[in-house]
Amino acid sequence: MKNAVIITIGDEILSGNTVDTNSNFIATELKNIGIKVVQIFTVSDEVEVIKNTLKSAFELADLVITTGGLGPTRDDKTKKALADFFDDEIALDEVTFEHLKAYMEKRGRTEILERNREQAFVPTKCTVFQNHYGTAPCMMMPNGNKLSFSLPGVPYEVKPLIKNQIIPYLKQKFSLEYIVARIVSVVGIPESILADRIENWELQLPDNMALSYLPIGTRVKLKLTASGENEQFLQIQLEDQIQKLFPIIGDHIIAAKEDKIEKILAEILSDKKMTISTAESCTGGELAKMLTSNPGSSQFFTGGIVTYATEMKIKTLNVSESMIERFTVVSEEVAREMSEGCQKLFQTDIALSTTGVAGPGKGEDGKEVGTVYYSIRVKNHSHTFKLFLPHLERQDFTYFVSQKIIQDLVGILIEK
Amino acid sequence: MKNAVIITIGDEILSGNTVDTNSNFIATELKNIGIKVVQIFTVSDEVEVIKNTLKSAFELADLVITTGGLGPTRDDKTKKALADFFDDEIALDEVTFEHLKAYMEKRGRTEILERNREQAFVPTKCTVFQNHYGTAPCMMMPNGNKLSFSLPGVPYEVKPLIKNQIIPYLKQKFSLEYIVARIVSVVGIPESILADRIENWELQLPDNMALSYLPIGTRVKLKLTASGENEQFLQIQLEDQIQKLFPIIGDHIIAAKEDKIEKILAEILSDKKMTISTAESCTGGELAKMLTSNPGSSQFFTGGIVTYATEMKIKTLNVSESMIERFTVVSEEVAREMSEGCQKLFQTDIALSTTGVAGPGKGEDGKEVGTVYYSIRVKNHSHTFKLFLPHLERQDFTYFVSQKIIQDLVGILIEK
Structure with a gap:
């Protein structure tokens, strides 16, 4: 099996400003053609650091992929490091410059700045893979029998470069396990x-x-x-x-087939030809987002509603005011009524509801942060549950709750 | 300024199965107390690799933080690597074992397996920071004037350990820039x-x-x-x-103050005492999720609806059937009607709507994948826009569109 190392270049990752999602994408794509990522280095935008890391990377693997540090701004240093490391010079590549001009003209930019032109300068030994979604070209450098690819850092640009250009190239070049x-x-x-x-x-x-x-x-x-x-x-x-x-x-x-819980559910819903809808309070749209995150979800997902304001729960989902007064809005009873109202509104076989306190502030009715009631209504039966997750931050809370509801629904549908 | 290195340990990251969000969180927290992360290594669960990486890390920084590889399963190797690297032995720590037993009993687990007990074995030179949200303790090891902390890999456990225990400890120990x-x-x-x-x-x-x-x-x-x-x-x-x-x-x-676009908007909405609601089709809940992602959003966000099915657009948002027939459901006209219907339904100052084709399959009406119309209705004015983003994957598409809508709304509200 071939090994690869990924080098993520950029102070914005080290400073915690940006989450590196490129490495995950690249690792998955490489794995699918039998290339194993053995290490990921995340390093700063400094020429010496990048050079040293390239050295370590080539000691560990045959294939090195770098992302980041190719922008037109002062803090981007990858190209200089590449030229130094490979003992090469940087020169204008005419084909790349033409590609760049066409790219910019297509976007209504007729004036090419010096700074833009610089992006068409590449190490002379490199093979360029043109970037169709940005201005920084992808550069492939040979290193004996080994190879490096240097890509920009923007995920929208990385994904098509990897998927449409680099993966097909690697597949053809090596016969892989x-x-x-x-x-x-x-x-x-x-x-x-x-x-x-x-x-x-x-x-x-x-x-x-x-x-x-x-x-x-x-x-x-x-x-x-x-x-x-x-x-x-x-x-x-x-x-x-x-x-x-x-x-x-x-x-x-x-x-035992699908990985993501929403895909597992999607398969079951398609098999059973059942439809689903959501009525959310504390999860704020996360549950709907999760259910619609895969292609084909319009086959079973009819719609969802986020009723943040209490009066919207009454108005759109027909939750009874007396129930809210008696049990408060964060309660098993309200969760159940929400799922019933949701099922009626969207006319679906299944309706899911959430009501709780995501925090960090307490709910109006004094319920503890991290409390959530959710209801899963399948045909004429409601299943209502409570979770208490005070240790989770707001984003993790909505994610955890949404995952758990879908997981429980899967359990109910396959009777486990 | 003090420097730190993060080592992320786990084959699940290298294989592309899991996105590493811990490093981002840790980097941000450290930065806030003036500690700069100079490099992140992501390595596999192998004793030799972990040892070598610890060595490199201590050459680069005074503080080394590792996450992952501390679970009770066969594929976790961090503890062995720590003991080897620091030339130490692993022994049962009674305090940790008592903590572990109490943790498990609280969760109804009275039978302590050998595998669980092993989690209370730590290097003898370490100081334990007890984990209140999981079974793997956090271990601090001194290395001359330098320090390492080894944490589990589960983000829910990492966050409180870092925030409530390690950061306060570091703050006190060093007087930091x-x-x-x-x-x-x-x-x-x-x-x-x-x-x-x-x-x-x-x-x-x-x-x-x-x-x-x-x-x-x-x-x-x-x-x-x-x-x-x-x-x-x-x-x-x-x-x-x-x-x-x-x-x-x-x-x-x-x-020039807030960073996230949804926070920038939240501040403006609070200032202007305006309320907002959403009616989504192709963004599937992402827009509502983004608007509710920060605490306090219930002050301005009244509710949202995801109308995936065309009949729900008609039924709940009062989009006219003749409009859909004439212009198709993915059109400027339908986007505008959706925002109008949304504003009425939720009784808000502002209403946002989206209708488009997230892909990868074409829309029913044959509109190209990546097409989206969105409407921003502020009081009595609708502003309707089109985007065409065929190169974005489904998840990136919904995220990009939602970001852009909020950004445009900010522009409209501050008149830029």
Whole structure:
């Protein structure tokens, strides 16, 4: 198997200003063609640091991918570091300059600044992969039998460069081993007990397979990876091993194909031809967003409503005022009425509702921060639950709650 | 200024399964107390690799923070690497074991497995910071004048450990230089032209200040950082420099205090005592989620609706069927009617709407993937816009569109 190292360049990552999502994307794409990322370096925009990191990276891997530090501004240093490291010069590349001019003209920019022109200067030994969504070209440098690619840092530019240009190039250049993975989703069992139960199964796995545990909320994802030359054989091998898991922990397995809980749900809803809608308070749209995050969701997701104001719960979802007075707006009763009102409004088989206090301020009715009631209504039955998550920050709270609701719904639908 | 290195340990990050958000959080928290993260290493769960990385890290910085690899499962190796690196032994720590037992009992787990007990084994030279939200303790190891902290990898556990325990400890232990930053948000000017315009301003900045460019969508965030011993002086110094920017690019500045566009909007809405609601189609809840992502949003956000199904647009938002027939559901006209209906439904000063094709499949009416119309209705005026973003993946698409709408609304409200 080929190894790769990713170098993320940019003070904005080190200072905590920007979350690096490029590495994750690149690692996933490389893995799919059998290239393993063995290390990621995140370093500052300094020529010496970048050069030293390139050296370390080539010691660890055959393929080095850098992102960032190619912008037209003073704080971007990658190109200088590349030229120094490869003992090369930087010169204007006419083809790249023409591409750049066309790119800018298409966007109504006819005046090309010196600063823009500089972006068409590249190391003379490099092969340019033109960037169709930005002004910084991607540069490939040979290093003996090894290779480096330097990309800009903007995710919108990185994704098409990797997917449409670099991956096809690498696929063709190397004949690569396949890596295939399957995820088994396990619920209702703590990680440590799970690990104990499947220990013997894990020990008998063939040498080309590896297991890892990925806990997410109250679900544990068991990731089983196999590598080898024949993709179809690997698929069969994985399926065999997963089948062996069912007699051991089958009661706790909610999915063995899809990874994301919203995709697991999407598959079930499509199978059962059921529709769904949401009525949210404290999750503020996160639940709807999660349900619509994958293509094809319009087949089952009819609509959702975020009723932040109490009067909107009454007006649009028909929650009764007396219920709110008696139990407060953050209560099991209101959650249930919200899901009922939601089901009626959107005319769906399933309706989900949330009401709670995301914090950090207390709710109007004095309920503790981190309290949430949610209701899952399937046909004529409501299932209402409470969670108390005072330790989660606002964003994590809405995410955790939304994940958990979808997970519980999956459990209800497959009767586990 | 003190330097730090973060080591993220875990094959799940390298394989692209999990996005590392811990490093971002830790970097931000450290920066706030004047500790600069100079490098981040993301490495695999292998004892030798972790040891080598600890060595490199201590060569670069006084403070090393590791996350991950402390779980109760076979693939976690951090503790072994720590003991080896520091030439130490691992032994049961009674206090930690008592804490662990209490933690588990509180959660109804009375049976303590050998695997759980192992979590209370730590290097003998370490100081334990107890983990109140998980079973893996945080371990601090001295290394001459330097320090390392090893934390678990679960973000819910990392955040409170860092915020409530490690940061206060570091603050007390070192008397640290302050680093203060301000973000100036600039719109309507490309990064390269902006850089040209403010070049002279940038060159005259004092030595203790640094500028960086953070493009996000069609906005450029100028981040100005100052370091020194007197926090108040730094604040004044930053304000002075920012004031000097206004005569140069004031027309393009939409905010000079808050960083996130939704926070910039929140401040304006609070000032103007205006309320807002949303009616979404292709953004699927992202816009509502963004508006409610900060505390206090219930003061201005009344509610939102996601009308995925066309009939819901008609039923709840009163979009006219003839309009849909004439112009299709993805049109300027429907966007405008949605915002009008939304304003009526939620009785708000402002209403935002989106209708488009997030893809990857084409819309029912044959509109191209990446097409979106959105309408911003403020009091009695509707402003309707079109975007065409065929190169964005579904998740990036909804995010980009939502950002842009809020940015445009800010522009309208402050009349820029």
